[in-house]
Amino acid sequence: xxxxxxxxxxxxxxxxxxxxxxxxxxxxxxxxxxxxxxxxxxxxxxxxxxxxxxxxxxxxxxxxxxxxxxxxxxxxxxxxxxxxxxxxxxxxxxxxxxxxxxxxxxxxxxxxxxxxxxxxxxxxxxxxxxxxxxxxxxxxxxxxxxxxxxxxxxxxxxxxxxxxxxxxxxxxxxxxxxxxxxxxxxxxxxxxxxxxxxxxxxxxxxxxxxxxxxxxxxxxxxxxxxxxxxxxxxxxxxxxxxxxxxxxxxxxxxxxxxxxxxxx
Amino acid sequence: xxxxxxxxxxxxxxxxxxxxxxxxxxxxxxxxxxxxxxxxxxxxxxxxxxxxxxxxxxxxxxxxxxxxxxxxxxxxxxxxxxxxxxxxxxxxxxxxxxxxxxxxxxxxxxxxxxxxxxxxxxxxxxxxxxxxxxxxxxxxxxxxxxxxxxxxxxxxxxxxxxxxxxxxxxxxxxxxxxxxxxxxxxxxxxxxxxxxxxxxxxxxxxxxxxxxxxxxxxxxxxxxxxxxxxxxxxxxxxxxxxxxxxxxxxxxxxxxxxxxxxxx
DNA sequence: CGAACTTTTGATATCACTCAAGGGACGTGG
DNA sequence: CCACGTCCCTTGAGTGATATCAAAAGTTCG
Numbered sequence: 150x151x152x153x154x155x156x157x158x159x160x161x162x163x164x165x166x167x168x169x170x171x172x173x174x175x176x177x178x179x180x181x182x183x184x185x186x187x188x189x190x191x192x193x194x195x196x197x198x199x200x201x202x203x204x205x206x207x208x209x210x211x212x213x214x215x216x217x218x219x220x221x222x223x224x225x226x227x228x229x230x231x232x233x234x235x236x237x238x239x240x241x242x243x244x245x246x247x248x249x250x251x252x253x254x255x256x257x258x259x260x261x262x263x264x265x266x267x268x269x270x271x272x273x274x275x276x277x278x279x280x281x282x283x284x285x286x287x288x289x290x291x292x293x294x295x296x297x298x299x300x301x302x303x304x305x306x307x308x309x310x311x312x313x314x315x316x317x318x319x320x321x322x323x324x325x326x327x328x329x330x331x332x333x334x335x336x337x338x339x340x341x342x343x344x345x346x347x348x349x350x351x352x353x354x355x356x357x358x359x360x361x362x363x364x365x366x367x368x369x370x371x372x373x374x375x376x377x378x379x380x381x382x383x384x385x386x387x388x389x390x391x392x393x394x395x396x397x398x399x400x401x402x403x404x405x406x407x408x409x410x411x412x413x
Numbered sequence: 414x415x416x417x418x419x420x421x422x423x424x425x426x427x428x429x430x431x432x433x434x435x436x437x438x439x440x441x442x443x444x445x446x447x448x449x450x451x452x453x454x455x456x457x458x459x460x461x462x463x464x465x466x467x468x469x470x471x472x473x474x475x476x477x478x479x480x481x482x483x484x485x486x487x488x489x490x491x492x493x494x495x496x497x498x499x500x501x502x503x504x505x506x507x508x509x510x511x512x513x514x515x516x517x518x519x520x521x522x523x524x525x526x527x528x529x530x531x532x533x534x535x536x537x538x539x540x541x542x543x544x545x546x547x548x549x550x551x552x553x554x555x556x557x558x559x560x561x562x563x564x565x566x567x568x569x570x571x572x573x574x575x576x577x578x579x580x581x582x583x584x585x586x587x588x589x590x591x592x593x594x595x596x597x598x599x600x601x602x603x604x605x606x607x608x609x610x611x612x613x614x615x616x617x618x619x620x621x622x623x624x625x626x627x628x629x630x631x632x633x634x635x636x637x638x639x640x641x642x643x644x645x646x647x648x649x650x651x652x653x654x655x656x657x658x659x660x661x662x663x664x665x666x667x668x669x670x671x672x673x674x675x676x677x
Numbered sequence: 678c679g680a681a682c683t684t685t686t687g688a689t690a691t692c693a694c695t696c697a698a699g700g701g702a703c704g705t706g707g
Numbered sequence: 708c709c710a711c712g713t714c715c716c717t718t719g720a721g722t723g724a725t726a727t728c729a730a731a732a733g734t735t736c737g
Contacts, residue, residue, distance in 0.1 A: 232571045254560050291555070292555060298566060306613070308490070354728095357684065
């Protein structure tokens with residue numbers, strides 16, 4: 150399911166270690182910190198698309214850091230329903246709560262082919278002990294993830310399907326664009342409508358109809374396993390189902406006009 | 414809105430500082446740590462029910478720790494919808510992400526009259542520097558909160574109203590019973606149906622009807638501003654709307670039997 | 678070219694929301 | 708102590724948003 154391969158020097162897109170780039174957004178790392186992080190990431194493993202990287206309740210002695218590709222956290226219900234709990238991009242650590250227990254409360258899968266660094270937990274702990282800023286950075290990263298979870302909960306709990314999808318796409322665009330060194334604005338994400346549905350607490354069918362509407366209004370584009378933002382600003386202004394009122398009544402009015410024209 | 418009062422020695426219910434009790438669940442604190450924590454909590458403020466303790470986007474130079482009463486995190490949408498993001502009991506810290514920025518991404522209100530400790534952030538930081546275990550404890554507490562957020566997201570995203578409420582109540586019962594030194598099993602919570610609704614992403618009306626059903630089946634009891642769990646085990650086994658199938662079809666079958674009886 | 682997956686579409690069912698109003702508990706002030 | 712307002716809970720009718728079911732069309736891949 151996952152081929153092992155050692156690539157001591159191979160580097161991801163941007164010429165720096167993604168983990169370093171990620172932590173550097175939260176705290177300034179010294180040269181020693183960076184060396185340590187690079188050294189931590191020396192064991193690599195490539196994972197094929199759709200594989201499971203980590204199972205809920207599994208006991209792990211290592212943590213993973215995504216170096217390439219996109220992974221996602223999720224939990225399953227007894228009847229098979231799945232809630233996706235977050236996406237992991239380059240630099241994100243799979244098991245942020247490795248400290249609190251060696252068990253994990255959720256699973257992690259990968260969307261695309263991915264490469265992860267495999268870090269033994271004891272080694273990570275000793276690195277933190279030697280370089281406190283690394284620990285600080287990880288804590289900050291974990292707290293920023295907590296903030297994302299709060300935004301998602303707000304989104305799923307309070308917004309209607311259309312707004313919900315719109316907001317989610319914008320948020321992901323932001324996350325992708327800071328994770329990689331990419332331009333903002335229009336951005337694309339390797340997402341199946343099924344995954345979108347499980348992220349938003351909606352049905353595939355309903356997600357599909359919403360996406361069509363967003364596409365018809367020129368706000369997004371999408372195709373096989375990929376959603377692209379076309380007009381981020383207008384996407385954020387999407388109103389809920391009330392927006393339907395701007396479409397349907399128009400048809401009725403046309404009929405009325407017809408009648409009026411005939412009678413005139 | 415909030416009267417200031419200094420109570421240098423007054424202690425909460427259990428003879429110990431709630432913050433110490435809380436952190437002690439995650440990490441073992443030395444005598445020095447405990448002294449430091451006690452000292453940190455020396456400034457107290459009492460808040461009246463329904464007051465707002467902290468506003469979204471406010472810039473704060475202090476953090477609050479709930480000593481008595483229940484507070485809750487929430488966010489508002491432009492149109493007034495509110496999502497409750499978590500409940501804070503004795504020992505919980507209001508602004509867990511005080512490190513990441515001095516701004517907060519959500520507001521905090523109190524349900525009941527409450528007493529909080531007010532800790533200046535610089536003082537907290539220096540305490541952490543002196544007693545690293547305090548910092549560790551806070552990090553662990555924050556990660557346990559992240560786990561709660563994931564459970565909530567699963568709940569709101571995937572479960573139907575009835576299951577959703579049932580699971581939430583059980584989870585709160587667990588949280589309350591570890592926060593205070595209370596017996597498990599049946600427990601009660603000072604919650605308005607309005608707050609329940611905003612927690613679960615449902616409407617007050619719909620929450621009301623669900624609660625009635627749960628009460629009629631003898632799983633919970635409730636009254637003015639209070640929900641009580643009667644039968645925790647059965648509550649956790651609640652099925653979704655499919656449970657209706659155990660009631661309605663019975664009526665139809667009765668009719669069929671009637672017809673059969675007539676024709677026989 | 679078939680198998681598996683993703684996206685579409687239509688018809689129908691139903692969960693949950695909206696609107697509207699009434700009743701009960703509690704607090705307050707006369 | 709009663710009258711009143713407010714907040715919380717309750718109820719009903721009607722609507723709407725989303726789910727469910729079923730099936731077809733387009734893609735990718737072997």
